[in-house]
Amino acid sequence: PxxxxxxxxxxxxxxxxxxxxxxxxxxxxxxxxxEMNDPVLIEGRLPYPLPNSSEF
Structure with a gap:
């Protein structure tokens, strides 16, 4: 991109x-x-899952 x-x-x-x-x-x-199905990766950082909305 x-x-x-x-x-x-x-x-x-x-x-x-x-x-x-x-x-x-x-x-x-x-x-x-x-590509909307690919995770967003920032160089030098690992991807992390988004918090579950039920945890808020």
Whole structure:
């Protein structure tokens, strides 16, 4: 996903969309590239389960 974000912000030419809110389109493209069934991993940290809502 980082490479996709880097492309959207650094390489993609948004000039044709200068008159509209292009960040909305960029965010839609970026979020569409994320696999929703994969866990989110932050480098250097282990994934942990979310707390059970009944524990609150």
């Amino acid at each position: 980082f490479a996709r974000l880097q492309y959207l912000i650094g390489v993609q030419n948004w000039e044709p969309l200068a008159d509209i809110n292009w960040i909305h389109h960029a965010l839609d493209i970026f979020l569409g590239s994320i």
